[in-house]
Amino acid sequence: MHKTSAWPLAWVYLGLIVYASLYPFAYWRDQGVDPWFFLLAPPPRYWTAFDVVANVLGYMPLGFLLALSALRTGRGRLAFRLALLAGTGLSLLMETLQTYLPDRVPSNLDLILNVVGTLLGALSAWSLERLGVLQRWSRFRANWFVPHARGALVLLALWPVALLFPTAVPFGLGQVMERLEAALADVLAGSPFLEWLPVRDIELQPLLPVTEWLCVLLGLLIPGLLGYCIIGSRVKRLWFLVWMVVLGVGTTALSAALSFAPEHAWAWLDPPVQVALLAALALLGGLLWTPPRAAAALAVLALGVDLSLINQTTVGPYFEQTLFLWEQGRFIRFHGLAQWLGWLWPFAALVYVLSRLWGRGTET
Numbered sequence: 001m002h003k004t005s006a007w008p009l010a011w012v013y014l015g016l017i018v019y020a021s022l023y024p025f026a027y028w029r030d031q032g033v034d035p036w037f038f039l040l041a042p043p044p045r046y047w048t049a050f051d052v053v054a055n056v057l058g059y060m061p062l063g064f065l066l067a068l069s070a071l072r073t074g075r076g077r078l079a080f081r082l083a084l085l086a087g088t089g090l091s092l093l094m095e096t097l098q099t100y101l102p103d104r105v106p107s108n109l110d111l112i113l114n115v116v117g118t119l120l121g122a123l124s125a126w127s128l129e130r131l132g133v134l135q136r137w138s139r140f141r142a143n144w145f146v147p148h149a150r151g152a153l154v155l156l157a158l159w160p161v162a163l164l165f166p167t168a169v170p171f172g173l174g175q176v177m178e179r180l181e182a183a184l185a186d187v188l189a190g191s192p193f194l195e196w197l198p199v200r201d202i203e204l205q206p207l208l209p210v211t212e213w214l215c216v217l218l219g220l221l222i223p224g225l226l227g228y229c230i231i232g233s234r235v236k237r238l239w240f241l242v243w244m245v246v247l248g249v250g251t252t253a254l255s256a257a258l259s260f261a262p263e264h265a266w267a268w269l270d271p272p273v274q275v276a277l278l279a280a281l282a283l284l285g286g287l288l289w290t291p292p293r294a295a296a297a298l299a300v301l302a303l304g305v306d307l308s309l310i311n312q313t314t315v316g317p318y319f320e321q322t323l324f325l326w327e328q329g330r331f332i333r334f335h336g337l338a339q340w341l342g343w344l345w346p347f348a349a350l351v352y353v354l355s356r357l358w359g360r361g362t363e364t
Helices: 008-023 049-072 075-100 107-128 132-144 152-163 175-189 192-198 209-230 232-260 270-286 291-310 317-328 330-356
Strands: none
Touching: 008 049, 008 152, 049 107, 049 132, 075 107, 107 132, 152 209, 152 232, 152 317, 152 330, 175 209, 175 232, 209 270, 209 291, 209 330, 232 270, 232 330, 291 317
16 A cells, blocks of 8 residues: 555646636526437547547646556555546536537547547556556665655646746746635625725736746746755756756746747746856755755745735736736646646645644655
8 A cells, every 4th residue: 555646646637627617607597408328429520630649648747646646555456447427427517508608619539539448548547557667666665765755756747838828927826816806706796795805006017037037036046946845865966957957948948838839948947047047056056965954934925025016017918918818728738637736736836845844745
């Protein structure tokens, strides 16, 4: 029996599937048809290759994580059936609920493709188990990380996914204040509670160049320090640092390519960002000798400053246009997945590092 990072990751991914499947959560109503009518309806006449791939790939990680959780917790015989049952049940529930959403169209083809994706994901986990890859991962994890590193590993695994959603500043996760205020105003509109909503004396302003540079720097420092919390060896920290930067830069380039076209994949990597990247590498290189508890304290400081700075700036019209491409375009299925991670990842990281400082990190 093992504690596995796959189980919390499966729950996170399940919640994000629910969000992506039911977005925009508006205009619920009975449309005069049975909720399960799509099961016996003719296959949809119009579909695209993107829809097919998205429905299969969207459920593959869920099947993989559920099967992996079962395998890692000693329920290997039930792994395949549990993953398939959960994936099928979730897809059936989502398609049924879409019957009440005028903006969404339930489809038996989507259900079939989701089940196929779940099967492929579960089969991948089972194959890795049979090939001994999971045992090698267990040995690698025991050799590289402290015994109770599950929380940090989950956060580090989610970090690149969070970077996929466009950000106003490269690596600038957690910019939620402006949208949170607007959402609260919408919820409280027409009620006396609207007067309780705090009114800002000074409107949010665009980031100054030096502040933007600092946000890029802190955006890279934070996952680096998080890794230092669970890696003790200096040599291993150095390898982790290299792979973290490569993955972060590559994911940000992929996000730019998806948003603007492949030829603009590196448009964000201008000279100030390059200087911030080099400065982050230099700082993290100088902190290779930092004890894990001190790394956690520095991570708390970096998170506090970064979230304060990035939430004091407004979302400009150019960035709003970028979000529109994701919210209304072909990325709608991945909208919730990346958006919520981009918003919440820094706050989850803050809770984690605080728990380590308060002496409960060994339970995370």
